[in-house]
Amino acid sequence: MATTSRKASTKRSVKAPRPRQKVRQISVLDRVFQALPFSEEDIQRAATWLIIAAMTVLAFAAAQWAGLTTAAYLQYSDLAARAGFQVERVEVTGMERVDQLKVYDLVLAEKDRAMPLVDIDKVRADLLQYGWIQDARVSRRLPDTLAVEIVERKPAAVWQRDGKYSLIDAEGNVLENVKLGEVGDLPVLNGADANRQAVALNELLDKASALKSQVTGASWIGNRRWDLKFKSGETLALPEGEKAAAEALLNFARMDGIHRLLGRDLIHFDLRDPERAYFRKAPKAAPANAGSETSSAKNGGTQA
Structure with missing residues (x-):
């Protein structure tokens, strides 16, 4: 009887074999998602926001096409004005030479x-x-002020062409037309398009700083080279080309430092030839009339 019971328990302890599970195939797309440093939830969330953004852009474009945004903006502006956010005052600073009437005509158009x-x-x-x-x-400047700060250009020279005179800044920008008597002691640039060469001329004169303060004007000759005019009345003809002109100007500065060329009886210097320099003397003054000298001496005059 005991033997039969052990056999029955042995039979009950034997477990039935489990069914074989199928191996899940991983697609290429799944492998790509697994390689990304984002979870599947992150990707779904990003896709949702992308769809929402696209729908928002489309809705905004449709509203703008229908004129709804313009109407809403005008209504918002009207409410802002009623709340006191309206231009009541205009403050303009920095004006000295600029035509103030032109500026105020433009800025005051925004008032109210x-x-x-x-x-x-x-x-x-x-x-x-x-x-x-x-x-x-x-x-x-909320709620009611429009502030304008002006930065003006500074006049650096006068540009003369075809009988017209204009103030220009250091970069050659035309500021306004003037008369010859209104130019003061500013240097005068002569010639068509001479204003466009103002920067290059200033850089050239900086190479000979000892002479720069003595230059009162310059003529742009043939749209290729400069003639410089000095306070003492002399003219210096420079060669064309930036390098050649700079070398000639430095050479003239050295000669003037040694021989004092300016302020003497010379009126023209020509350094266009790199091998030699040409100087022209001032014409001799005609001798004074002997009779007038005698008359002058009798009247107490001094004979030079």
């Missing part, structure tokens, strides 16, 4: 407008159309 409607970039661009204005800064 709602602050959101003021296009400060356009105001700045319009101001920069004036020759005297080098830069302009336009800003809103």
Whole structure:
């Protein structure tokens, strides 16, 4: 009886074999996602936001096409004006030489407008159309002030061509037309397109700083070279080409330092030939009339 019981328990302890599980095949796309440093949830979240962003852009484009955004913006501007955000004051600083009437005519056109409607970039661009204005800064000072800061150009020379005179800055920008008697002691540049060579001329004169303060004018000859005019009345003809002109000017500065060429009886120096220099003397003054000398001596005059 015991033997039969052990056999029965042995039979019950034997487990039935498990069914064979199928091996899951991993696709190439799954391997790519597994290689990324993002989880599947992150990717799904990013895709959701991308879809939302695309729908937002499409909705905005449709609203703009239908004119809804413009109407909403105008309504917002009207509400801002009612709330006190409207241009009531205009402050302009930095003006000395610029035509103030032109500036105020432009800036005051923004007065009584709602602050959101003021296009400060356009105001700045319009101001920069004036020759005297080098830069302009336009800003809103809430709730009711439009501030404009002007940076003016500085006159550096006078440009003469075809009987016309214009103030120009160091970069050759035309500031305004002037009369000959209004130029003061500014150097005068003669010739067509001479203003466009102002920067190059200044760099050339910087190479001979000892002479720069004595130069009162320059003529741009044949659109290729310079003739310099000195305070003492002499003219220096330089060769064409930046390098050749610089070498000739330095050579003249050395000769003037040794022999004192300026302020003597010489009126013209020609250094266009690299091998030699040509000097021209001033014409001798005609001798004074003997009779007038005698008369002058009788009247107490001094004979030179």
